[in-house]
Amino acid sequence: MKCLLLLFAVLISSVIHTRAADRPNIIFLLSDDQTIGAVGCYGNKDVITPHLDKLANDGMRFANHYDTTAICMASRCTLLTGLYEYRHGCNFEHGDLERRFFANSYAVKLREAGYFTGFAGKIGFLLQGEKLEAFEKEFDVWAGGPGQTFYETAKNDGIAKYAAQYPHCSRAYGAWAQDFLKTAKTSGKPFCMSISFKAPHMPYTPDPIDLKLYESKKEFTRPANYGVENGKHLSAQVHTSRAATSYREWVNDYDGTARLYYALITGVDAAVGMIREELERQGLAGNTVIIFTSDNGYNSGSHGFGDKVIPYEEGSKAPLLIYDPRLPKAHAVKVCEAVTASVDMAATIFALSDVPAPAGIDGKNLLPLLTNPAGQVREFLPLFNFWGIPTAQSLAVVTREWKYIYWYSASDGMKPTDELFHLGNDRLEMANVANDPHYAKDLAVMQKAYDTELAEIASKVVTGHGYEAYPKLFDRSLPWDQKAPLITPAMGAGEGGAANRKRKETPQ
Known part of the structure; x- marks a missing residue:
């Protein structure tokens, strides 16, 4: 009997070991403020990104990938937890992340399931009532930093030892990753490595190595909808946002700003190359x-x-590249048009690791799309801006063909505004067809989807983080006089124009 029990234990151990060995390693790389068009493989001929282009060529490029909240603090919590902002409750003005939500993040759950984990770069938020140091014990290797972190490697404690060879942080994170991979290999465990680069976030201070690549280029291709004259048809509300009233370098000096921005992205690209080489x-x-x-x-x-924040394409869409080397080469060089989102990252990582995702998360597993790029994982996706000046807050729903945006504010003589864009024909969002009778049925479909999403918010909104008023504020049927009293002084406390710019850049 003892022999049988011993044999059974050996078999079980063997099965567990085999399953662990079969689980893939996972690398999650996050840039900061990189619009979807700022990569060569997305058609940009000005930016130099050979390693990202190769990653897309080896795997899959997603053409309609959105960040459901287009601001760093909330977005990073959404990426980790697979929850929409109104469910995890973390954003500027709304408060830090509750530990119960972080405990269900992919980073924590994968480590509990036997993954060797590491994090480097900008974490972008804090746990409620705790200091930054609380994160260190949650990873096997930790090199995260406070606030925005620094472009100067020497100022970031987690990577300072690489400063002599790599004084700019982007390649230093690549060097950190190379050392992490060596350590992870010796652990005998599958690993999950997450790096959050500072680049290309402001202030635009690229590595001189990368800036030199752009020094001979005098003009950069402007977006087809570039310039204030191409925004006059948009809502009065959006023109009160900081995207319209601040961050004027892109309008006043496009070529100089693009040069610095693209050079920062090239630095991230170089780090990707270092990681793949290792x-x-x-x-x-x-x-x-x-x-x-x-x-x-x-x-x-x-x-x-x-800036970002507002729900139009350029500010809310980001690149998404996924490469799974275990798939046959027939699945490489593919483009997926499905609507995907930041909220899907955690669900996808859980699926890759074979670790059960927490019940009720909002994200979708994108793995089926890697072998079926013509598929889809959702019909509608919500986009939130529950932060900043109240007049510029919005709620939107988007599909492959359509985007509907509702601006609730009627202060300062404005009227609540519907915007409807036929993305299938008008990706540049140059024609708001919400009031065109020809599109009345399409408007009704999108408004119904919007109302469905609003009902979800009302039934699932987290309490204690200042989101309770939003189901009424964004209710299309309620008159303004019932909404105005719900707006508190705390709303928009972090918003403002150029006068607040210096203060705001530290947290955002």
Whole structure:
């Protein structure tokens, strides 16, 4: 009997070991403020991104990927937890992340399931009532930093030892990743490595190595909807946002700003190359899935807007590249048109790792799309801006063909505004057809989807973080006099124009 029990224990151990060995390694790479068009493989001929282009060529490029909240703090919590902002409750003005939500993040759950985990770069938020140091014990290797972190490597404690060889942080994170991969290999466990680059976030201070690549280029291609004249047809509300009133470098000096922005992205690209080279050296490339995306897009002068936050395409869409080397080469060089989102990252990582996702998360597993790029994982996707000046807050729903945006504010003589864009024919959002009778049925469909999403918010909104008023504020049927009293002084406390710019850049 004892022999049988021993044999059974050996078999079980063997099965568990085999299953662990079969689980892929996962690398999650996040840039900061990189719009979807700022990568060569998305058609941009000005930016230099050979390693990201190769990653897309080896795997899949997603053409309609959105950050459901296009601002870093909330977006990063959404990426980790797979929850929409109104459910995890973390954003500027709304408060820090509750530990109960972080406990269900992919980073924590994968480590509990036997993954060797590491994090480097900008974490972008804090746990409620705790200091930054609380994160260190949640990872096997920690090199995260406070606030926005720094472009100067020496100022970031987690990567300062690389400063002599790599004084700019982007390549330093690449060097940190190379060391992490060596350590992870010796652990004997599958690993999950997450890096959140500072680049290309402001202030635009690229590595001189990368800036030199652009020094001979005098003019950069402007977006087809570039300039304030291409934003006059948009809502009065959006023109009160900081995207319209601040961040004017993209309008006043597009060529100079684009040069710095693209050079920063080239630095991130170089780090991606360093990581892939080390995977090959360590014999890990064949079983390591790589995901690359950004925490939000960037308007870069489109419609005359700078910054992100607002729900138009350039500010809310980011690149998404996924490479799974275990798939047959027939699935490489594919483009997926499905609507995907930041909220899907955690669900996808859980599926890759074979770790059960927490019940009730909002994200969708994108793995089926890797072998069926013509498929879809959802019909509608909500986009939120529950932050900043109240007049510019919005709620939207988007599909492959349509986007509907509702601006609730009627202060300062404005009227609540519907916007409807036929993205299938008008990706640049140059024609608001909400009042065109020809599109009345399409408007009704999108408004119904909007109302469905609003009902979800009302039934699932987290309490204690200042979101309770939003189901009424965004109710299309309620008159303004019932909404106005719901707006509190705390709303928009972090918003403002150029006078608040210096203060705001530290947290955002």
